[in-house]
Amino acid sequence: MKYLVHMDVNLPVDMPAREAAEIKATEKAYSQQLQRSGKWPEIWRVAGKYANYSILDVDSHDELHEILQNLPLFPYMQISVVPLAKHPSDIK
Numbered sequence: 001m002k003y004l005v006h007m008d009v010n011l012p013v014d015m016p017a018r019e020a021a022e023i024k025a026t027e028k029a030y031s032q033q034l035q036r037s038g039k040w041p042e043i044w045r046v047a048g049k050y051a052n053y054s055i056l057d058v059d060s061h062d063e064l065h066e067i068l069q070n071l072p073l074f075p076y077m078q079i080s081v082v083p084l085a086k087h088p089s090d091i092k
């Protein structure tokens, strides 16, 4: 099951720089582990914003929720999810 996920990050302005750097590094490792596993096949930066559009490919709504909830930046994100169905004109 594929989902288009929009993540908009808003770190508190008073978060210490070291804490912000640590959380971003942990987030990157978590994201890259999921990319290697095939569950997070696409991630794109929204130009000019601390936001991304991603494709996640998982087995269930529950698995998607688990992955998103475990994002280290989850407490600082606005997330929206669009479930994707196959388009009838897709030739693949």
Ligand SMILES: O=C(O)C[C@H]1C=CC(=O)O1
Pocket: 007, 009, 027, 028, 029, 031, 050, 051, 052, 073
């Ligand atoms: O930078 C972001 O868009 C937020 C987050 C999502 C994956 C990752 O490595 O960081």
